[in-house]
Amino acid sequence: MARGNAIRIIRQVTLGIVAAAFLVGTWLTQARVTGWQETLWVTIYPVVAGEQNMTSDYVDNLSAREFAAIRKFVEREAKRYGVPLADPVRIDIDAPTGMPPDPPTDGNPLAVMLWSLQLRWWAWRETGDRPGPEPDVKLFVAFHDPVNGVALPHSLGMKKSRIGIAHVFASRQMQGSNNVVIAHELLHILGATDKYGPGNLPVFPDGFAEPERQPIYPQRYAEIMGGRIPIDQETAEIPASLRQTRIGPTTAAEINWPATNHPPGT
Ligand SMILES: [Zn+2]
Structure with missing residues (x-):
């Protein structure tokens, strides 16, 4: 009985160490991958x-x-x-x-x-x-x-x-x-998370590349996680290339880029 208990404790401690090592390893990799160093x-x-x-x-x-x-x-x-x-x-x-x-x-x-x-x-x-x-x-x-x-x-x-x-x-x-x-x-x-809603329409403001643009429609670019270029309230176009695509501030924060309210030169 006592021996059985000891074996069980050893097994649980071993599993705990393996799980902890795995979690720390995953966390370290993730930190390096989005550390931008x-x-x-x-x-x-x-x-x-x-x-x-x-x-x-x-x-x-x-x-x-x-x-x-x-x-x-x-x-x-x-x-x-x-x-x-x-x-x-x-x-x-x-x-x-x-x-x-x-x-x-x-x-x-x-x-x-x-x-x-x-x-x-x-x-x-x-x-x-x-x-x-x-x-x-x-x-x-x-x-x-x-x-x-x-x-x-x-x-x-x-x-x-x-x-x-x-x-x-x-x-x-x-x-x-x-x-x-x-x-x-x-x-x-x-x-980064998705920033589009029903009908594949980008969600305002996070799914917009230039949410502060006046007038708001039509937008010039797609936000990469919004997926499409908002043309009006019901229409959004698939960008032909990454030249028509930008990373918006919310996506930038999600991928651990420095916070900035007004990225220059869009
Ligand atoms: Zn997606």
Whole structure:
């Protein structure tokens, strides 16, 4: 009896130490990732999601150049907010992977939790043994056949695992808006929340890039987490590229950028 108790206590203490080490490790990584003291390493893994040959040709021909706009976007916005780091992100592209496991559709919390564990395991198995240092953020970008009017699966970015899945079109004309989708998920991973409501309309004021603009409509830019450029009270347009996109003050605060009420030079 006494011996059984001792074993149980040892087991519980051991589990406690392991859990504490894991939590501290997660917290330290998160603090480093959003500390903006050193360059954030982001690796993009393309995924061929379409069935046409042109989709795999498109993916075969991708280079880091197609995603350079994301780096420039973060650089430009970081500078506007006075982040004291010249190269806040570095974006590499790696060889393609298979398709990540599909998220559950019913939103059951237990199913979501199991899926997130499954996704981490999957990501580790697909990319863990690749040469080079482990990136801070892994973005799986699934390229689909560009078919008019077809809705893509939802993209997502997870803060804890620092894994994102973006669904985009395998089309050069769509590369600009693809990069908006990818940058949006990257910012979710860094702690930003969505700022749009019903009908995909950006929420005022946080989902507006220039909430103080007079007259308020039409806006010139989309706020990255608001997702669209507000044109009037009922209409908002998808930005064609990150050049039409800004990081608003609330998103900036969420990703731990210095607080400023009036970022200069929008
Ligand atoms: Zn989102």
